[in-house]
Amino acid sequence: MTAQVYDAAVVGGGLVGSAIAWGLTRQGLAVALLDEGDVAFRASRGNFALVWVQGKGDGQPAYTRWTRFSAAEWPRLRDALGEATGIETELHQPGGVHLCFSDAEIEERLALLERLRQGAGNHGYEYRLIQGSELADMLPGIGPKVIGATWTPYDGHVNSLKLLHALHRAFVSAGGRYLPNARIAAATARPHDFRLGTPSGEILASRVVLAAGLGNRALAPLFGLAAPVVPNKGQVLVTERARQILPLPTTFIRQTGEGTIMLGDSKEDAGFDLSQSPDVMATIAARAVASFPWLADLNIVRAWSALRVMSADGFPIYEQSRTCPGAFVANCHSGVTLAAAHAFALAPMIAEGELDPMLAPFTAARFDVPAAA
Amino acid sequence: MFRLRPEARATVRVSVDGREVALPEGASAAAAVLAAGLAAIRETPVSGAKRLPYCMMGVCFDCLAEIDGVPNRQACMVEVREGMTIRPQRGARAIETDAE
Ligand SMILES: Cc1cc2nc3c(=O)[nH]c(=O)nc-3n(C[C@H](O)[C@H](O)[C@H](O)COP(=O)(O)OP(=O)(O)OC[C@H]3O[C@@H](n4cnc5c(N)ncnc54)[C@H](O)[C@@H]3O)c2cc1C
Ligand code: FES
Numbered sequence: 001m002t003a004q005v006y007d008a009a010v011v012g013g014g015l016v017g018s019a020i021a022w023g024l025t026r027q028g029l030a031v032a033l034l035d036e037g038d039v040a041f042r043a044s045r046g047n048f049a050l051v052w053v054q055g056k057g058d059g060q061p062a063y064t065r066w067t068r069f070s071a072a073e074w075p076r077l078r079d080a081l082g083e084a085t086g087i088e089t090e091l092h093q094p095g096g097v098h099l100c101f102s103d104a105e106i107e108e109r110l111a112l113l114e115r116l117r118q119g120a121g122n123h124g125y126e127y128r129l130i131q132g133s134e135l136a137d138m139l140p141g142i143g144p145k146v147i148g149a150t151w152t153p154y155d156g157h158v159n160s161l162k163l164l165h166a167l168h169r170a171f172v173s174a175g176g177r178y179l180p181n182a183r184i185a186a187a188t189a190r191p192h193d194f195r196l197g198t199p200s201g202e203i204l205a206s207r208v209v210l211a212a213g214l215g216n217r218a219l220a221p222l223f224g225l226a227a228p229v230v231p232n233k234g235q236v237l238v239t240e241r242a243r244q245i246l247p248l249p250t251t252f253i254r255q256t257g258e259g260t261i262m263l264g265d266s267k268e269d270a271g272f273d274l275s276q277s278p279d280v281m282a283t284i285a286a287r288a289v290a291s292f293p294w295l296a297d298l299n300i301v302r303a304w305s306a307l308r309v310m311s312a313d314g315f316p317i318y319e320q321s322r323t324c325p326g327a328f329v330a331n332c333h334s335g336v337t338l339a340a341a342h343a344f345a346l347a348p349m350i351a352e353g354e355l356d357p358m359l360a361p362f363t364a365a366r367f368d369v370p371a372a373a
Numbered sequence: 374m375f376r377l378r379p380e381a382r383a384t385v386r387v388s389v390d391g392r393e394v395a396l397p398e399g400a401s402a403a404a405a406v407l408a409a410g411l412a413a414i415r416e417t418p419v420s421g422a423k424r425l426p427y428c429m430m431g432v433c434f435d436c437l438a439e440i441d442g443v444p445n446r447q448a449c450m451v452e453v454r455e456g457m458t459i460r461p462q463r464g465a466r467a468i469e470t471d472a473e
């Protein structure tokens with residue numbers, strides 16, 4: 001088999017890899033997108049599909065800004081993908097709420113949002129506590145146990161499977177080459193000179209982007225990089241379709257464009273385990289019914305679990321290799337939200353060969369805790 | 374198109390979109406829909422396509438009906454009972470927010 005030469009090889013065809021790969025083709029690069037396949041853990045196929053800003057970036061204002069930027073660019077992403085593929089990603093950004101069940105919860109939430117507002121400085125950060133009849137008007141049938149909700153104007157949701165489909169289609173129609181069932185296990189890495197073995201031949205590229213989700217942990221060291229990410233399980237329940245009733249998404253309940261209501265989502269450190277557990281499912285359902293008692297009448301028609309790609313502090317990892325420049329790593333746990341930033345900002349930086357200093361807080365070096373003396 | 378087998382003892386009477394049909398004990402509400410000869414029992418919520426029961430084993434959801442006032446039930450998973458009322462499911466179900 002003859003080697004094929006590309007300007008960039010992107011490893012991982014989930015939301016992160018396909019957004020970057022499409023972004024690179026928009027910069028005029030010849031790009032190969034290599035994906036392991038259905039045996040992999042694939043967060044991009046099991047997420048909750050929020051484009052979410054509220055509450056993110058505590059202790060790291062750069063993450064709040066990056067998230068805000070991506071949410072603001074999402075309408076452009078929807079339009080560009082719609083134009084390129086005809087696929088409607090169903091973006092709705094009416095703002096979003098987080099439901100609170102106690103005074104302590106409200107207090108904690110308001111303190112968090114105030115820290116984020118201060119961290120945002122001149123950028124501003126709008127939020128509000130909504131209660132009483134205003135809350136009842138905003139969210140039909142809200143339960144009496146919900147005593148307040150924090151609202152921010154930046155949030156929304158999409159159809160994340162359509163997003164993934166659209167990114168792949170746009171990438172291929174822009175001339176990108178998608179190679180499924182191409183698990184990368186070994187590579188030769190020299191500065192700006194990378195060789196990756198795949199079942200359809202060797203891929204040569206002057207740039208390589210590691211966007212293999214949980215697979216990055218093993219891949220990164222081959223390129224002089226580090227990706228200390230671990231799985232974090234989330235279980236999701238989905239109801240039968242109902243007429244549109246929820247005008248805006250909440251952090252753990254949202255109604256899709258087709259009418260189903262998604263109930264999320266747990267956060268479990270369970271390793272590489274995709275099993276579903278009745279106790280967790282019951283907790284999710286009970287919290288949902290406490291939020292909106294009318295949910296008790298609806299049947300659950302689907303349920304699944306998926307693994308988040310988590311770093312120790314929950315913030316993304318973006319870095320170029322120092323020993324093998326041209327190799328980049330990209331990991332995050334909000335690949336839906338950040339899809340616009342990845343396609344429109346990160347990909348151009350990678351094409352240029354340098355990450356903007358705004359991403360400096362996201363190198364993996366932050367996890368290297370010096371041993372105590 | 375569908376007929377009961379000649380040896381069937383059709384003793385359970387139900388109403389399917391206003392038509393009276395009799396089915397043997399243990400038959401499903403979806404069988405009643407087919408026996409009643411309707412053109413469709415549901416219209417899909419997204420495109421409005423018309424559907425009749427198809428798989429008869431709980432996987433395709435094409436048999437959704439309002440059964441005794443409860444919307445979106447899979448008729449193939451429900452046994453007929455004397456006096457049961459089966460009505461078409463048109464689009465997505467409504468939600469009663471003031472329900473207890
Ligand atoms: C329950 C849950 C809810 C979530 N909710 C939201 C949300 O509401 N909003 C939001 O923004 N985000 C959400 N997320 C996060 C979002 O889904 C992830 O951030 C995103 O999917 C990560 O994308 P990824 O491409 O990095 O990883 P993945 O989707 O895991 O993709 C990685 C890809 O790399 C491939 N791969 C792995 N190893 C190799 C290898 N060695 N060689 C080649 N290919 C390889 C795999 O085949 C896979 O396709 C949620 C996640 C979960 C689990
Ligand atoms: S006929 Fe298929 S689910 Fe009932």
